[in-house]
Amino acid sequence: MGDLSVGRRTCRDRDDSGLDIVNHLRQFMLHCNIAGAMFHADIPTSRRRPPPQRRFEQTDTPMLKGKTAVVTGSTSGIGLGIARALAGEGANVVLNGFGDANEIEKIRASVEKECGVKAAYSPADMTKPAEIAAMIKTAEQTFGSVDILINNAGIQHVAPIEEFPIEKWDQIIAIDLSSAFHSVRAAVPGMKARKWGRIINTASAHSLVASPFKVAYVSAKHGLAGLTKTVALELATFGITCNCISPGYVWTPLVEKQIPEQMKSRHMTAEQVKRDVLLDAQPTKEFVTVEQVAALALYLCSDAASSVTGANLSIDGGWTAQ
Numbered sequence: 449m450g451d452l453s454v455g456r457r458t459c460r461d462r463d464d465s466g467l468d469i470v471n472h473l474r475q476f477m478l479h480c481n482i483a484g485a486m487f488h489a490d491i492p493t494s495r496r497r498p499p500p501q502r503r504f505e506q507t508d509t510p511m512l513k514g515k516t517a518v519v520t521g522s523t524s525g526i527g528l529g530i531a532r533a534l535a536g537e538g539a540n541v542v543l544n545g546f547g548d549a550n551e552i553e554k555i556r557a558s559v560e561k562e563c564g565v566k567a568a569y570s571p572a573d574m575t576k577p578a579e580i581a582a583m584i585k586t587a588e589q590t591f592g593s594v595d596i597l598i599n600n601a602g603i604q605h606v607a608p609i610e611e612f613p614i615e616k617w618d619q620i621i622a623i624d625l626s627s628a629f630h631s632v633r634a635a636v637p638g639m640k641a642r643k644w645g646r647i648i649n650t651a652s653a654h655s656l657v658a659s660p661f662k663v664a665y666v667s668a669k670h671g672l673a674g675l676t677k678t679v680a681l682e683l684a685t686f687g688i689t690c691n692c693i694s695p696g697y698v699w700t701p702l703v704e705k706q707i708p709e710q711m712k713s714r715h716m717t718a719e720q721v722k723r724d725v726l727l728d729a730q731p732t733k734e735f736v737t738v739e740q741v742a743a744l745a746l747y748l749c750s751d752a753a754s755s756v757t758g759a760n761l762s763i764d765g766g767w768t769a770q
């Protein structure tokens with residue numbers, strides 16, 4: 449009998465469709481190395497049937513082998529974490545973002561070497577529609593397809609609205625919102641032709657709630673949640689899902705950089721900003737980790753998530769539950 453002991457209870461594989469989900473999730477967790485005391489289901493003895501062929505073996509075939517992922521804003525932080533996770537499951541990846549050229553080349557080479565996939569780098573500027581379209585086209589020409597699109601590039605600026613620089617508003621709307629429109633527009637024809645695709649937009653808790661002094665960011669992220677739903681509906685019958693992930697505070701350069709601005713706007717010390725502003729919103733009092741966000745993205749790319757579309761998935765330590 450294929451018993452899986454997880455924590456205090458027992459999950460048994462079964463041959464009816466109800467437990468197909470158990471098989472699916474467990475296989476996915478094994479894939480992601482996140483199996484553990486996470487999933488519990490007890491089947492009453494009376495409902496048990498003779499065991500079917502066991503389907504839980506960890507496969508050597510990476511889940512995303514043969515797929516190509518474009519991850520915008522992946523030279524650091526969440527984007528890099530997602531790109532590494534996708535490459536770890538066998539996807540070829542196109543990295544994108546700004547930074548020191550030598551550092552970026554080191555990152556690209558390390559993804560290739562560690563994950564045994566092909567990794568390319570596109571310097572496309574997410575404020576420039578033509579560069580975004582060219583990035584998708586080049587990815588398709590280089591790897592044959594763009595199957596997974598992660599719209600992750602984003603910037604932040606913190607200031608009271610009456611002092612908010614107009615060029616910062618334009619830049620944030622362009623990078624955090626409009627770039628997703630341009631990349632989805634360019635990638636969808638290929639996805640539709642292949643009848644498979646995964647589009648994941650990195651939104652934010654700020655796609656659901658607001659905070660003062662972040663007018664452009666909150667507006668862009670709310671817009672990104674709307675874009676996600678619309679695209680999901682348009683593509684629902686093509687085997688393509690579109691979702692957004694909404695993290696709370698994740699310790700990355702984007703968060704680190706806003707501390708001086710918050711100190712200025714709120715007349716606080718750095719420690720006060722961390723404790724009383726950033727983590728004040730998160731009931732867990734912990735920063736979300738890049739790895740946790742990447743694991744959620746990986747789940748959304750799995751077959752188990754083929755019916756998850758148009759969703760805005762919070763990963764925010766309980767912030768938006770309040």
Ligand code: NAD
Pocket residue numbers: 520521522523524525526527544545546547572573574575600601602603623624650651652653694695696697698699700701702703
């Ligand atoms: P980060 O600063 O580490 O990464 C941002 C990435 O975007 C970098 O690779 C950067 O080079 C790239 N980028 C910036 N401007 C660009 C442009 N014009 N063209 C192309 N690339 C550009 O930040 P992060 O925290 O990893 O943020 C990634 C995403 O996650 C953003 O969309 C952000 O809004 C979102 N997010 C972050 C947090 C957090 O707490 N860190 C929380 C919620 C949502």
